[in-house]
Amino acid sequence: MMLEVILKLLEVSFWSGIAALGFGLLFNIPKNSILTVFLLGAGAGFIKFLLMHFDIHVVLASFIAASFVGFISVPLAHKIHQPPVVFSIPPVIPMIPGYFAYETVLSIMNFTFMVDDSQKRLQLIDAIFTNGFTMVFVLISLTVGVALPMLLMKKSTVKHLDN
Template identity: 40%
Template sequence: MTEWYHFPEMGVWLGFAALGFAILFNVPQRALPFIWLLGALGGITKLLVLHFGGNIILASLAGATLVGFLSIPAAHSKHAPPLVFSIPAVIPMVPGAFAYRMMLGLIKLAGNTGTESYSDVLNSAVSNGLKTLFILLSLAAGVAIPMLITRKESAKEIKIVKSK
C-alpha cells in the first residue's frame, strides 16, 4: 500500500522535472512557478488515477487534461501562450520506460533468437510500443482538447491580415 506522503513527494519531483524542461526550452521567467505547479498537479493526478485502479493510458490522459485546462488561466494571467505552460508540464509524463523496452525488444528480434522465444519477444515489443503510442496520443489530446474547447472564436472568424 502506498503511503499518503508519497503523492505530494512525487508531485514535488515531477514539478521540478517540468521546471527543468521549462528552463531548457527557455520559457519566460514569470511562467516558471506556474509550470512547476502544473507539472506537480498533473503528475499527482496521474499517480492518483493509477493508485485507484486506472490504467496508464487513462491516467496520462487525466493528468494531461488537468494540465491543459489549468494552463489556460495561467496563460491569461501571465500573458503567454498556453503551450508555454502545458508542454513542459506534461513532458515528465512521457513513457520513456515503455519506449526503451520496445526498442530492446526490437534489438533482440534482430538478433538470433529461437522460434519459441521469438513470439514472446515480439509480443512484448508490440505491447510496449502500443502502450507508448497510446500514452503519447493521450498526452497530446489532453493538452490540445481543453484549448480547442475554450477557444473564444471560430477559425472561420479569424482574419488574416495580408501585409503589402
C-alpha cells in the first residue's frame, strides 16, 4: 500500500518533469539548463502531490511547490550564470489548473445551453463557482509563489551591479 503510493508519486513527478521539459523546449531554453528544468519540474510535482496526499488543499500545495521553484532558481541562476526566468517558468507550467478550467467551461456550457431542470442548474452553479475560483486561486498562488522569491532575493543582484 505504502509502496504503491510512493510509486504513483514518483510516476507523477516524472511526468511533471517531462511536461516542464516540453515547455522548456517550446520556450527554447539553453541546452545546458535542460536537466535543471526537468529536475525542478519533477521536484515541484513531487512536493505538490506529496502535500496533496496529506490532504493539504491544492491551492496551498501549488503555492508551496511554486515557491520551491522560485527559491531554488535564484542561487542556481548565480551559480551557472543564467537569468532565473530560464528555469523558473517552465517547471511551474505543469501545475496550471487545467482540469479545474475544463470543469468550469463544461459547467458553464451545460448551464447556458443544455440543462433546464432547476435542481441540476443549482448544482451547476455550485460547480462553476467551486471550480472557477479554485482555478483562479491556483493561478494566483503559482504566479505569486514563483515570482515572490525572485523579487525578495533580487536585492543582492542590484547591489552587486551598482558597485
